[in-house]
Amino acid sequence: MLTTFQYDIPAIIRGYSQGYFLMADDEGDNLGWYSSRQRTIVPLDSRFRYPKSLRRAINQNRFRVAVDQAFLEVVSGCADRETTWLSDELKEIYWELHQAGWAHSFETWQDNELAGGILGLTIGGAFIGESMFYRISEGSKVAMVKLVEHLRERRFVLFDAQMMNPHLERFGAQVLSEGEYKDLLKLALKRKSSFVDNSL
Known part of the structure; x- marks a missing residue:
């Protein structure tokens, strides 16, 4: 479902608080x-899981995390693909939301490289x-695991992933x-x- 977009921060926060999310079409015009009859979440309890192949990267502390x-740079990385719903206008909106304290990036770094x-x-x-995106193999997967730990520590209730894909399914995402x-x-x-x- 598509509804008329209003561009101001309070309206954006109200929209997300009502279960909507912003997207641009493939052309960015x-x-x-949008809303959906089904929504994908990443569980923050014991239902969360991750591939065994990640354990080595995590145990070796190959990456550090930061907020x-x-x-x-994270916004640009997320938009750097052949087809993206993340338009230039939406990038500007995220930046304004970030400056207002609503939008954040959760990052993994290897040495001084994102x-x-x-x-x-x-x-x-x-x-x-x-x-999400990655530049170094396992970068985004480790970010997912560490983000769930971060949200648990800070007593978050919901990790909304919006739409299911095979990547999220491997982490125990649910529809x-x-x-x-x-209700959640x-x-x-x-x-x-x-x-x-x-702390980070």
Whole structure:
């Protein structure tokens, strides 16, 4: 479902709080609000899993994690593909949301090189994942595992991944009905969770 887009930060936060998300068409010409009868979430409990092949990369501490050290670079990395819904206008919106404290990047680094990252919005106890990318093998996968740990530590209720794909399925992602999702979202919005602190 597509609805008329209003471009101001309070309206954007209201839209996400009601279960909508922003997307542009493949040409980047039309930006609008979308919702879905099904919504994919990444579980924050014991249902979360990850491929055994990742354990070595994690145990070897090949990557360090950081929050918001390269926000614009993560946005650009997420948009750097043949077909993307992440238009130039949407990049500007994410930057404004970031400056206002709503949008964040969760990053993995190898030495001084950005290895991968996840772009998302935080509202209360909800992390709404928008996109992810990698430049170094396993960079985004390790980011996913470390992000779930990060959200658990900060008592987040919801990790919204929006739409299912094979990558998310390997991490135990689940598909909820629209009603189930909105019930979980309402619960998450009541939680006062902090995504950013000085521990990273």
